[in-house]
Amino acid sequence: MPHTKSPIPPVLPTQEQWDAIIQNDSAYDGTFFYAVKTTGIYCRPSCKSKPPLQQHVEIFPSPDRAAAAQFRPCKRCKPEGRQLPDEEWVLQLTELIQQRYAEPLPLQELADRIHGSPYHIQRTFSRIMGTTPAEYTQQIRIQQASRLLTTTKLPITEVAAAVGLTNASHFSTLFRKLTGKTPTEYRNLSLEKEALLDE
Ligand SMILES: [Zn+2]
Structure with a gap:
């Protein structure tokens, strides 16, 4: 049988992170990134794109980690940009x-x-x-x-x-x-x- 890695459970947003996402709060930019399972895209908290459904959101500490989980950077907020x-x-x-x-x-x-x-x-x-x-x-x-x-x-x-x-x-x-x-x-x-x- 092929060996399959056990998937890392997704990190869900805290209430504070979720509020930041809904309010496009730029104060949180750089502190976390959120990915949306249904679109395969990850964003900065301040992204002005349409708010996702909370149950589809996963949180990542860095663009690299989101990319490693096969998410693509959003074209709008360009989250992969350097610090x-x-x-x-x-x-x-x-x-x-x-x-x-x-x-x-x-x-x-x-x-x-x-x-x-x-x-x-x-x-x-x-x-x-x-x-x-x-x-x-x-x-x-x-x-x-x-x-x-x-x-x-x-x-x-x-x-x-x-x-x-x-x-x-x-x-x-x-x-x-x-x-x-x-x-x-x-x-x-x-x-x-x-x-x-x-x-
Ligand atoms: Zn975005």
Whole structure:
């Protein structure tokens, strides 16, 4: 009798994965791929093609595994495309930090948002940017705080809170560390410069 390999049982979508498929949620792209038994095609979660019936869906961790199970890549969402190069990925991370610096941004949160492990993010970011995500976030916060100090009359505590640093004394220490001046000195200097220009 010919030897036949026992088939690996298909992996069915979790409720979370199924929701992602139905909502074409691009946040899940790269975290899993889904194949549809009736069409023989596999897709990214964000694919805009007609939603399949749930009982026909199988989940794969990578395009290679879906291809190994004889599924073909979808022409529409091109799931076989290579993963983002690290530079592109780090760029997305810096954009995310620039948009959300006013919120607490622990590494785990960044990791969840761009679907990487904290360890990998820390390493890749540091290699490409020469600074850790946390240090970069602080730089952005202080940059924004400098802008608020010179363009608004907000009290220091409010400037601190507006850039995501709710502890005002921590804010002042960090500000001084990165600019060499206290927030008040920084503001006064800018006022003096303006006064000179006005004369
Ligand atoms: Zn597709």
